[in-house]
Amino acid sequence: MSLRRFFGFSDGELMRSDAKPCSRLMRQTAGIFSVGGGLAFWILCRLHYGPRITVPRSLRWAACGAVTVSSSTALLVRLFSPECEPQNIAAYDKKK
DSSP states (O other): HHHOHHHHOOOOOOOOOTOOOOOHHHHHHHHHHHHHHHHHHHHHHHHHHHOOOHHHHHHHHHHHHHHHHHHHHHHHHHHOOOOGSSSHHHOOOOOO
């Protein structure tokens, strides 16, 4: 699913043996960016509603931000990371 070969960034070779697997890289990226996305959308909610803010509304915005940002960054990692090229997934990701 990686777009690196499509754009000409990949030569199709295997990564080093100590490379981080694609699934772990995606999971870590999504975890980090879910916190940042939740915080960013919570701030946007506070700025948008001002004194009319309520706790359920701010939590809803924070949850939507966390889900949106984490899933979009995980998708970008999957599309553009060299660890997520098909030959590297087959070589280094463990099947569960």
